[in-house]
Amino acid sequence: MTKITKRWRYLGIFIAALLTSAALHWGWHLFGENKSASEHVAQNGPVVSVCLPPFCDGPQAVTPPERTPPTTVVPVTPSEAARRHVVMPTNFEALQYPRAEVQQGSTGFTNTNSTHQVCAFDLLHRYGTPYAIMQAWQQEALVEGSMRPALKMYVRAQTALEDLNAGVCHAVWLPSELAEGIVPSATLQAFGAIPTAEHARVLAQALSSAAPNAEKWRNNDDYEQMGLVFTGPAYLIFNKPLNADSLPNLLVGRRLATVNKAQAYFARAMGALPVPVDAEYGPGKFNNGSVDGMFATVNMIAPLELNRGLSPEGAIFSVPMYQSSYQLIAHKGAFTTEQKEWSRQYFIDEVAPKMEKIIAQEQKWLESLPLVMPRANDIASREELLQGIRLELKEEGVYNADILTLIRKVRCKFDSSRRECVSPVE
Numbered sequence: 001m002t003k004i005t006k007r008w009r010y011l012g013i014f015i016a017a018l019l020t021s022a023a024l025h026w027g028w029h030l031f032g033e034n035k036s037a038s039e040h041v042a043q044n045g046p047v048v049s050v051c052l053p054p055f056c057d058g059p060q061a062v063t064p065p066e067r068t069p070p071t072t073v074v075p076v077t078p079s080e081a082a083r084r085h086v087v088m089p090t091n092f093e094a095l096q097y098p099r100a101e102v103q104q105g106s107t108g109f110t111n112t113n114s115t116h117q118v119c120a121f122d123l124l125h126r127y128g129t130p131y132a133i134m135q136a137w138q139q140e141a142l143v144e145g146s147m148r149p150a151l152k153m154y155v156r157a158q159t160a161l162e163d164l165n166a167g168v169c170h171a172v173w174l175p176s177e178l179a180e181g182i183v184p185s186a187t188l189q190a191f192g193a194i195p196t197a198e199h200a201r202v203l204a205q206a207l208s209s210a211a212p213n214a215e216k217w218r219n220n221d222d223y224e225q226m227g228l229v230f231t232g233p234a235y236l237i238f239n240k241p242l243n244a245d246s247l248p249n250l251l252v253g254r255r256l257a258t259v260n261k262a263q264a265y266f267a268r269a270m271g272a273l274p275v276p277v278d279a280e281y282g283p284g285k286f287n288n289g290s291v292d293g294m295f296a297t298v299n300m301i302a303p304l305e306l307n308r309g310l311s312p313e314g315a316i317f318s319v320p321m322y323q324s325s326y327q328l329i330a331h332k333g334a335f336t337t338e339q340k341e342w343s344r345q346y347f348i349d350e351v352a353p354k355m356e357k358i359i360a361q362e363q364k365w366l367e368s369l370p371l372v373m374p375r376a377n378d379i380a381s382r383e384e385l386l387q388g389i390r391l392e393l394k395e396e397g398v399y400n401a402d403i404l405t406l407i408r409k410v411r412c413k414f415d416s417s418r419r420e421c422v423s424p425v426e
Helices: 002-033 037-044 080-085 129-144 157-165 184-189 197-207 212-218 261-269 282-287 337-366 376-395 401-414
Strands: 116-121 149-154 171-175 223-238 255-258 273-276 293-297 315-331
Touching: 116 129, 116 157, 129 149, 129 171, 129 223, 129 315, 129 337, 149 157, 157 171, 171 223, 184 197, 184 212, 184 223, 184 315, 184 401, 197 212, 197 223, 197 315, 197 337, 197 401, 212 223, 212 401, 223 337, 255 261, 255 282, 261 273, 261 376, 282 293, 293 315, 315 337, 376 401
Parallel strands: 116 149, 116 171, 255 273, 255 293
Antiparallel strands: 171 315, 223 293, 223 315
16 A cells, blocks of 8 residues: 555656646746847847748748947837837838748758749838838748749848859849949939939830840840839938028038939039948938938938928928839849849839828828929929939949930830930930
């Protein structure tokens, strides 16, 4: 009897130990392992969607934490409060798709089945429209594009470009302003060249054409453009009072944040001091007053909290300086002809119509912001001034002559009475 009692006692101790171990194990999973998405990104870097069903045969990858340059200016990232209270569309909800689950292997994260690595730049990380567009493109590519692209997220454009040049990426997704000198179509951000969204639509269709003569507008010896979408007019915004209502006097003596050679040349031509900045640090410099002005699209203002810089005395010059756009730029030969044609058509058929609706909403929201209206009789002199800057930048090799000619032909298609249609200089 004593032996039986001891056996039951030992069995009870054993079962209690098992239950305690199980409780500790699940407690660790619940409170230790399952960190929030923000904690995971902060500690391990952003998660990369490598594949979507039915192609997820193996574990997937995450990007390593991105290198942050030594600087005293902290990049502006959207706070939770800003994301909750944005009163304008800041993401591409119509193109959002569920992400595939991320699985971690015993030796980290590996990519076993993607056909292409695509680097995507978005200042707002996973909250922005640009990255949402690429998620939609990735999803459709799995079905229609005969490829399995992996997306790698970047919040530093320079790092994305370095990885493109190093061959880490087969393609990169970034604004035309930051693609200067990489492909001819980067010249689409030429100052004053594209007057309206209707002009931009025609240009996007021309640049996406399968016609052989369109190649010279998209490609060079090393890279080719395989996707384009216009994202809205870019304006000059200021954090200090404006004492002028004409472009030639607007920037005299101001410090202007510039992200490329064209913007720096523009600043000097206007009598301003160009302050070179990386795209991710410009908003911080604007908000803390290190610069007096910068170029911004409407969809940047709320999520990057540029209203902090605009308040209380800042204003926006209501004339667009250029039409901003994003481009998907690939290594030449990295994708098949069929894949590139599908990709370009996808942006025209699926992305552009949705973006046009978002831009129209943003333009209505712009009317509620502090604006400086130009003089009514200033249009001709402003156009002549901006055309002179374009011609100088063409001579400097910053702007592509073929693209400038294409844009001029589109302007004349809309208004053949323009003087440049009879005596062209672009």
